[in-house]
Structure formats: structure tokens, C-alpha cells
Amino acid sequence: METVHIRVNGREIEAREGEMLAAALLRAGFKVFRKSPGGSPRSLFCGMGTCFECLIKVDGSWVRSCITPVREGMEVEVEED
Amino acid sequence: MKRIEPRHLQVQVLVVGGGIAGLSAARTLAEEGSEFLVVEEYPFLGGQYLRNREGYRPRDTRTRRRGFKLLDWALERDEFWTSSLVLGCYTENGERQVAVSRGGEVFLIRPGKMIIATGAREKFLPFPGWTLPGVVSVGAVQALIKTSGTLPGREGIFAGTGPFLLASAHEFKKAGGRVAGIFELNSRGRAMSFMPFLLDGEKLREGMKYLLSLGNRLKFGWRVERVEKKGDGLEVRLVKGRKRHRAVVDFLAIGHGFSPNTELAQLCGCPVEYSAGLGGFVVKTGEDLGCGYGIYACGEVTGIGGARKSLIEGRIAALSALGKKVPSALLKRRERELRFARALNTVFSVPSHLWKEIPDETVICRCEDVTMGDIKKAVKEGFYLLRELKETTRITMGNCQGRTCFPILTEYLRSSGISPQPMSVRPPVKPVEMGIFVSR
Secondary structure, eight states: OOEEEEEETTEEEEEETTSBHHHHHHHTTOOOOEEOTTSOEEOOOSSSSSSOTTEEEETTEEEEGGGOBOOTTOEEEOOOO | OEEOOOEEEEEEEEEEOOSHHHHHHHHHHHHTTOOEEEEOSSSSSSHHHHOOOTTOOOOOSHHHHHHHHHHHHHHTOSSEEOSEEEEEEEEETTEEEEEEEETTEEEEEEEEEEEEOOOEEEOOOOOTTTTSTTEEEHHHHHHHHHHHOOOSOSEEEEEESSTHHHHHHHHHHHTTOEEEEEEESSOHHHHHTTGGGGTTSHHHHHHHHHHHHHGGGEEESOEEEEEEEETTEEEEEEEETTEEEEEEESEEEEEOOEEEOOHHHHHTTOOEEEEGGGTEEEEOOOTTSBOSTTEEEOGGGGOOOOHHHHHHHHHHHHHHHTTOOOOHHHHHHHHHHHHHHHHHHHHTSOOHHHHHTOOTTSEEETTTTEEHHHHHHHHHTTOOSHHHHHHHHOTTOSTTTTTTHHHHHHHHHHHTTOOOOOOOOOSSSSOOOGGGTEEO
8 A cells, every 4th residue: 555645733744645534534543633613522423524533734725534545745724633 | 835726627527426426427527529638626426325446346236246347447537536525616707717726726617507516524423432533434434444444443333214224234243344333313113114115125135135145133122322332442331211321332333324425416407395204404405306506416316215326316417417308218217216215215214303302411512512502592592593593502503514513513503493594605615724725
């Protein structure tokens, strides 16, 4: 399996080609992806693009990380706890 | 900023959704010599059931074999657009136009006929703590494993209702995970009443496989009371009558059945109706799966019934869309699948009183942090119409546009004797960035 490199909050992590961004983030130890309007931590929930809980910024655009495949050189921003 | 000019396309039949129902419809359209285009939101074909990934081709059941055969056929063709989101359906000069966002461009497609196969999403009975990172849907566990080969943690609890709990736990165990427990909400007796509907070979064999692998982990009559963060893990508290159970695990997977994705169909003018036996609000069709206006619906949108129902309905919808006669044997097979669907959704449902017992502190609308207490307060003040609840609490107003909370709200209101109307849907069907309409 090919390895791709992405940057999360400036930190480089390895991911597997073809996998979804949310999976790569979880494996790299990022448990929290964003905060709700009330400030509570949120992460992957439905895993199929329905709930929008895993919404994060990739190269300046908002994406649902559970249905976004990783791509070499992606710049990812998550809101850590 | 400059407005982006959309590209125009015309197609004989447009199929929305590249899951098993959409694939089945497409195959029939191809066999009948019709021109078609399939638009799929995900970056892969096959939907949740097949989830295309190179090298992932389990062929343990007939339905899966058939499904993967369809998928491999589709992968060789050009009529399938992945990562393509349908934004809406409009009428201009009496002609229907479907707007699709694909690769930074907007396409306006004028289809002769349209087949809607948008599938379903999971449904949940919420409890305090269900928004915590580490609480995921049972579908998310399968999705992580099937598409990315990743486990949500080393050890987890599966809780909720329905055979999908077992299917997901089985996948997790096979991938090397530790199943700490599977907690079915309904009683053993109630679950057993489902057995006669499994007596058709394929489904029985699948059920037996899960029970042999995980039967000793399966407990009946238990419900998650609350979840709290504990160190790096989650403390899950479960309750059964006066009995209590507590465990610390890496993750908790929950699922209480499915709810059809009717949004696009509604936007196109198709009628929907509430049917507890079919999983909630479903697209209402005739026997030919037509809902008027040259639109047809197939698969989970017409009622939650699984992959085999989707295979059959895809064929029926395609034949009907082309004005061909549907063989009566096919209609009979659909009837059988509908009986299975009704049994499934009835036996493995959430007992009505549990919706009323959701504690006030529980978040119902995850996007806008609206709690059960907020909803109860609004209902008490007389705001029980959906529009009023939206205005007073912001429920359904967030990013997911009510996809997660509206089925919960529906069940809660119904348990309180109020029958809510279906949600009103406006384009875009799912949120998109403004950037796709203007050049930067």
C-alpha cells in the first residue's frame, strides 16, 4: 500500500493511499476534530457523510473528512481539545 | 467575483445514488439499451453495503456476490460519476433540471426520467454523552474497517437495536478488535420473534455466523444510560430494569435502525409518508416504484429492507422508467422483501416510552447543541410544529440540516401524541461552499 504524507496543524503525518482523511487522523492520535457551537469536542460520528460532525478545513475548504480521501501534501486544520 | 457558467447535459435516465439499488437500476438500463448517468456523492461506488475498495471482495452470500459483480461491471464504464453531489432539482420553461456539483464545476442535467436511489442513514436513541469523541455509529465502524482498514479503538461496546449491531461487531472482531459486549435494546423473546423471517437460507446462514462468532457477547434488554470520558477511554453505563453495568472501553458504537434519505425525492416533488414498519418517513410510490413526474424511487428510500430489496427494486424502477412491463415474479419477490422489511423495522424498534424518557440534558440536535430540555420547554409553551420548534430552538438548522436530529424529534413527538409533518427541503440538498458558484 502506498504511503502519502499530509500536514495536520503543521505536523506531518503518514496516511495510506485510498483511505479517508478521518481514519488517518484517528490513527495519528487526533481524537477531536472540531468544537460544536457550544464548545464541546466533536469527532467522527456517522462515518458516511450524513452528520457533518467530522467537518474540517483542508487546503482552506471545509470538507467532511469521513468521505474525503487523503491526498499527498494536504494541509489540514483541526480544532484540538 | 464572476459567476460560473454551468455546463449543460442531457440524458435519457439519470440515476442518483451509486449504491446497490442504483447499480442494479443502471445494469437493467444498460441491458435494455438505454442511455443513463449515475451520480454518486461518495468518492467510491457501491454505497454502504459494497463500499468499493481494491481487494475488498467478500463473496460469502449470494447477494454480496451479485452486488460485487454489478460493482465490477460499473467500474469498467464511464456512466458513473463519483464525488458528485446533487444540489437540487429545478423546473425551467417546464423542463426539469438537476444541478450537480462535480470537480469544482456545476452541471445542469436535463434528464428524461429520473431514478432516486439515495439510500438511508442511521437512526439513534440519544443519551447524555453521545456527542463525545469515541462514540460512533455502528455504520462508522464498518466504514472505517472496509474503506480505510482502521479500527476505532482496540476494545469497544456495541449498543442499540437490530441485526446490524452484530454485523458491525463481527467485522470489528474479524479485523482484530475486542468486542467487550453487544447490548441489544429489545428482549430476547422479541428478537426471537424475528426468526421466522430469516428462514430463507441466505439470511439465516448470515445470522448463524454472527451468533456463533459473538453469541456469548450478546445481551438482551440493555440500554445505554450515559457515557463519560474516563482517561483516554469512555465509561459506558448501561441499565436493564434494576440491573446496572459499567465498563471502560476505547469506543462505543451505537445504532437504532435506519431512516431513509428522502430529501432529494421531496425536493423533486415526490410524496413521502410516515411508516413505522418501513423505518420512518419513506418515499411513497406505486407498485411500479413511480412517484409521478417521471421520477422513480428504489432501495432504502422506499423502506428500510436491506441489499436484496434494493437489488430487486433497482430492476423494477429501471424497467418502469423505460415504460417496460415489470415481470410479476419480480413484483412478488419485492412483496416478500417488504414483509421482511416490516418485520425487521417492527421487531427491532425503540420502545415508544424510551423517547419520552430521554433526560433533559441530552443533546438532540448535535449541530446546534439543542437539548431535550430545550425541546420540551418549547413544546410546553405550545410550539410543537416543526417550523415553530426551529424558530424557537434552532433544531434541524445546523450543518446536517436535520438529518440526524429530525428522526429523533419525529419519534419523540409521536411518543407524545403529536404527528409531525415531514421536513421541508430546500436546495442545496446538502451544504456546499459558495465557491462552486463563483470563480475566485
